[in-house]
Amino acid sequence: MTQTTPSFTPPQDEGAVKISYKGKSSTFPVLTGTSGNNVIDIRNLQKDLDLFTFDPGLGTTASCESKITFIDGDKGVLLYRGYPITQLAEHSSFPEVAYLLLYGNLPTRHEYKVFVDRLEEKSLLHEQIRNFFNGFRRDAHPMSILCGTVAGLSAFYPEGTDTSNEESRDIAAVHLIAKIPTIAAWAYKYSRGEPFVYPRADYSYSENFLNMLFARPDTPYQINPIFSKAMDRILILHADHEQNASTSTVRLTGSTGAHPFACIAAGIAALWGPAHGGANEAVLKMLHTIGSKENIPDYIAQVKDKNSDVRLMGFGHRVYKNFDPRAKIMKKTCDEVLNELGEQDPLLELAMELEKYALQDDYFVQRKLYPNVDFYSGIIFKAMGIPESMFTALFAVARTVGWVSQWKEAFNDPLRRIYRPRQLYTGPGERDLWPR
């Protein structure tokens, strides 16, 4: 299979910045990429001026160079290897997008066949993995099972610790993309006390995921093509998103040379937080709390009250200061799924009222807070019969593609080094233990 991982080209200089401090000055090159902000290369800042930069949350720090995904937050644009998410969501399949993110170009028909066959071949778990599940309580959150089992899976692939060559890294990537849906679906089955369902060679990636979630020995599961198309689109929308918290976690863990399965387990842990991938589950809880549109003004008043720690879940984004393009596609998919079911979901009506109310309120307009990918996703998942506890696990299934693509890319970066941020220390100065 021809792997077309683009090689790194040194970013081009785009002028320079001169910094003077306490009688010393130095010039730092400004680097430019294909799109987006230029960056100041400050790697010599400490050597030249004995200074660090200070950027809590890394909101204005480029942690790496990448060729995979680009977001224009002001325009609400998301590109996977240059292709707009709107086009990919409409015309591509999730395995096709996975190939694109992994190798840099859309696959030929042959490359696609080889790739999906590899995924299908690796989608089974070692039978002993079943024992992992018995160690969890039945009511364990699927993300705890996913995180623990993916980390534990590393014990079955000791060769994964060899990250020195592209081929072993590629094998680890394919293993993870292929196996994580099975683990996620089995976590759900385990919570229901139902038998595990195995992946099938005659089903697509999304069909398999739905079948492993919902099939039962006593009643065959009819795959609704609207649902499998919706699942494919949802996986595409969640596949990658630049250097978000969980992807940065994977890159950081990968920079130490850790086992790839351990790196992805770290990403799963980071994604679980309600400020990140856990927001889809939090949106549903928020809508249940609000209950009806009459309660929207009171809830929004709480959100705007700085003394409450209430946030409008599914709203706001570190990068998007316009609509998250994924939210718009999610909303469209939501309509399609609900129309297919012939249902009007009161939670969707409530969410739409909430969005309308917030977007007319200066608090949100001034701060450029718009619906993000999580605002509508929970409503679709619920309509498809996916329980709230599985929402973030579904996000993790999709984001595994982005995580492994970014993890692999880092190894080809000539500037690769272990992540080791510094700090601004404001603790006690040196002092003696005695006398006291």
Ligand code: SDX
């Ligand atoms: C994802 O990074 C990614 O790309 C993530 C993601 C991906 O695909 O990987 O897109 C997936 O995680 C989407 C985001 C899901 N999280 C939520 O929906 C949780 C609710 N959102 C917020 O917690 C918040 O908007 C964040 C965490 C998403 C972004 O936080 P930032 O960029 O650190 O924003 P901030 O905290 O600096 O807020 C700026 C201002 C503050 O008010 P002031 O101090 O200026 O008065 O906006 C306010 C915040 O209080 N604010 C909100 C808000 N989000 C920001 N106020 C109310 N509700 C919100 N949701």
